[in-house]
Amino acid sequence: MNKTTFPDAPPGLRSPPFKGDARSDLKRERILRVAEALFSKQGYANTTMSQIVDKLGVSKPFVYYYFHNKQDIFETLSWRPTVECFSALEFDEDAALPAHLRVSKGLERLIRATIVNYPSAFFPYREPQVYRPEYRAAQKKMARHFYARLCALMEQGRQEGMLEFDETKITALAAGSLPGFLFYWYRPHGRLSSEAMVTELTKLSCRVIGLRIRKKTSKKA
Incomplete structure (x- = not known):
């Protein structure tokens, strides 16, 4: 299977200005972290651009230079x-891994990405109504790609005798x-700890x- 790459910004949103510039990236990241904390605590509707600006201790033009509005910020946080x-x-380096190991490693990556990106990883579950139709369509497209690949790997793993299940799609959806x-x-x-989780x-x-x-069989002396 060839590796698929996804865009680094939600559909319809501009790319970061001066992307790759360390100072610009740090400023943009600071805005995102402050906004993330406010969205998590207050919710999208109760968070305003003025609150984000006040919390940062900067002027509004500073924030608007990097983001059009609070939905731009919210969707950027969720997109990552x-x-x-x-x-x-x-996978890049693990193409030679058998299917069942790619499945188990992929599920581990999925779970780790969800936990590491707390709380922004949970925004789509918490406030799905906020996102633009273009964003939701892109999200669904990525999800379909993920589950199509997961189902294919699972069926391969079952053929190799390392996975045991009945309904492929239902099992994939349950695990994912x-x-x-x-x-x-x-x-x-x-x-x-997060790693233990x-x-x-x-x-x-x-x-x-x-x-x-x-199970590994012990060798008798």
Whole structure:
């Protein structure tokens, strides 16, 4: 399978000015982090550009230089984890891995991308009505690509005798949608570290797809 690349900005939004310039990137990132915290705490409707500006301690032109409006900021924040999640099965170096390992590694990447990008990864679950039709269409296109690739790899893994399941699409949707339920209960700094959470959820996803673990046989002296 050839690796697929996705655009680094949501459809219809301009690319960052002076992209690649370290100072410009840092300023833009600062705006995103402050806005992310406000969106997470107050929600989209209750967050204004004035609040973002005040929290940053800058002028409005400073923010508008990088973003058209708050929806631009919100969609940019959401786009990053969306791309990272739905490109979880795009491998460069691991093309030689058997199908079942690409599936398990891809699911682990998907789960890690969701947790690492908290809270912006959960915005689409929390406030789906905010996004423009063009954004939702692009998101659905990436999701279809992800699940088509996941289904193909799962069927290959089943043929190789390493995965055990009945309905391919239902099983793929069940395994891939597990991170989406994190929105309802996940909070950072809980009893488990983020990495421990990734490990536990990856185990659950692998059970859903019926991953067979081959036990190592001990050699007798």
